[in-house]
Amino acid sequence: MNDAMLGLLRPGIRDLHAYEVPAIPGIEVKLDANESPYSLPVYAQEALAKELATLPVNRYPDPRATRLRELLAAEYGVSPSCLLFGNGSDEIIQILIACLSRPRTGKERASILFPTPTFSVFRLFATTLGVDSVGVATGDDFSLDVDAMREALREARPNIAFFARPNNPTGTLWSGKHVLALADEFPETLFVSDEAYGEYAQGSLVKSLGACANLLVMKTLSKIGLAGLRVGFAIGAPQLIAELDKARAPYNMSSFNQFAAHWVMSRHRELLKKHCGQVVLARAAMAAELGAMGELRVFDSDANLILFRVGAAGAGCGPKLWGALCRRGVLIRTFGSSGRLADCLRVTLGNPDENERFLAELRSCLAALRGR
Numbered sequence: 001m002n003d004a005m006l007g008l009l010r011p012g013i014r015d016l017h018a019y020e021v022p023a024i025p026g027i028e029v030k031l032d033a034n035e036s037p038y039s040l041p042v043y044a045q046e047a048l049a050k051e052l053a054t055l056p057v058n059r060y061p062d063p064r065a066t067r068l069r070e071l072l073a074a075e076y077g078v079s080p081s082c083l084l085f086g087n088g089s090d091e092i093i094q095i096l097i098a099c100l101s102r103p104r105t106g107k108e109r110a111s112i113l114f115p116t117p118t119f120s121v122f123r124l125f126a127t128t129l130g131v132d133s134v135g136v137a138t139g140d141d142f143s144l145d146v147d148a149m150r151e152a153l154r155e156a157r158p159n160i161a162f163f164a165r166p167n168n169p170t171g172t173l174w175s176g177k178h179v180l181a182l183a184d185e186f187p188e189t190l191f192v193s194d195e196a197y198g199e200y201a202q203g204s205l206v207k208s209l210g211a212c213a214n215l216l217v218m219k220t221l222s223k224i225g226l227a228g229l230r231v232g233f234a235i236g237a238p239q240l241i242a243e244l245d246k247a248r249a250p251y252n253m254s255s256f257n258q259f260a261a262h263w264v265m266s267r268h269r270e271l272l273k274k275h276c277g278q279v280v281l282a283r284a285a286m287a288a289e290l291g292a293m294g295e296l297r298v299f300d301s302d303a304n305l306i307l308f309r310v311g312a313a314g315a316g317c318g319p320k321l322w323g324a325l326c327r328r329g330v331l332i333r334t335f336g337s338s339g340r341l342a343d344c345l346r347v348t349l350g351n352p353d354e355n356e357r358f359l360a361e362l363r364s365c366l367a368a369l370r371g372r
C-alpha cells in the first residue's frame with residue numbers, strides 16, 4: 001500500500017486498534033469471551049452434522065432466512081416483518097449506524113451516543129462510518145447517570161442511542177423504565193436496547209416496542225450457546241426494518257448458519273434455557289466467592305460475566321493478576337491499568353469445573369501478589 005492509498009482512509013481508521021482476540025499458548029480454561037460454556041450434546045451435534053451435509057452448497061442461501069425468521073418471530077410474539085438478520089448482532093450495529101448516519105440540519109456529521117464504559121463495537125463502527133461517538137460516563141458503580149444522559153442527548157442530538165442491557169463489560173442492567181422515559185423525551189433519536197445478554201436478566205423491552213415508535217431491540221444467539229453460528233437480529237417496527245434491510249448484504253446469513261440456528265432453536269430451545277439458568281445460579285455463587293476474598297471490588301452483574309477490580313485503580317494489580325492467571329492456564333479479560341476500567345478484570349461464567357479452577361488459581365495468584 002502506498003501513501004496515496006493510505007491517504008484515502010477515512011480519518012480515524014488508522015488510529016483504531018483491530019478487535020483483538022489474544023492467542024495465548026497453554027490456556028486450559030477460556031473465560032474471556034462471554035460465551036456459554038455449554039455446547040450441544042454429542043448426539044445432537046452428530047444429528048445436526050448429518051443434516052448440514054445434505055445442504056446444496058452450490059446454491060445461494062434463502063436471502064430472507066424465512067424459516068428461522070418465522071421461528072424467532074413466533075418466539076418473541078411479533079410479525080416476521082419485524083425482524084432484521086445480521087451475521088451476528090455486530091452486523092446489525094453496522095447496518096444501523098450506516099443507515100441512520102444523515103447529519104442533522106446544522107451539523108456536519110451525525111453522532112451516536114452510549115453510556116460508558118460499554119461494548120466497544122458501537123464506537124468502532126461509528127468511526128469506520130464517519131459518525132461521531134458521544135460517550136456519557138456512568139456512576140462509580142456503572143449505574144446510569146440519567147441527568148447526564150438527558151443533558152448529552154439534548155446537546156448532541158444523536159441519531160442513535162445504544163444501551164447494552166445488560167451491559168458488557170460491566171454486567172450492569174440499566175433500567176428499562178429510564179430508557180423508555182428518555183426515548184419518550186427525545187423522539188428524534190432511535191433508542192436501541194441491545195439485549196445480547198438478555199437471557200441472563202429480566203426486563204426485555206420487546207414488549208414495549210408497540211408503544212414506543214423510536215425503540216429497537218437487538219438480540220443474538222451468540223451468548224446462549226451458539227456463538228459459532230453468527231446469528232443476530234433486530235426487532236423493530238416493520239417500516240424501519242424494511243429500510244434497514246435494504247442496506248444488508250443480500251446473502252449475509254449462510255445456508256449453514258440459518259439451518260443450524262433453526263434446527264437447534266426448534267429442537268433444543270429448552271436445553272439452551274436450562275444452560276442459561278445454570279449460569280445464573282453459578283453467577284450468584286461466583287460473586288459471593290469473589291466478594292469473600294475481601295480484596296476485590298465486585299460489580300453487580302445481570303449477564304454471564306462478572307467484572308471486578310483488583311486493588312486501587314491505576315496501581316497496576318489488574319494486568320499483573322491477569323498475567324499470573326494466564327501462566328496458570330486461565331484466560332479472562334483485562335482492561336489495562338488506566339481509564340474507567342483501570343485494574344478491572346472480567347470473567348465469563350464457565351461450567352462448574354471451570355469456575356472452580358478459576359477460583360482456585362485466583363486465590364493462589366492473589367496470595368502470591370500479596371507475598372511480594
Ligand SMILES: Cc1ncc(COP(=O)(O)O)c(C=O)c1O
Binds near residue numbers: 091168219
Ligand atoms: C453488548 C453486546 N452486543 C452485541 C454483541 C455482538 O454479539 P454477536 O455479534 O456475537 O451477535 C456483543 C458481543 O460480545 C455484546 O457484548
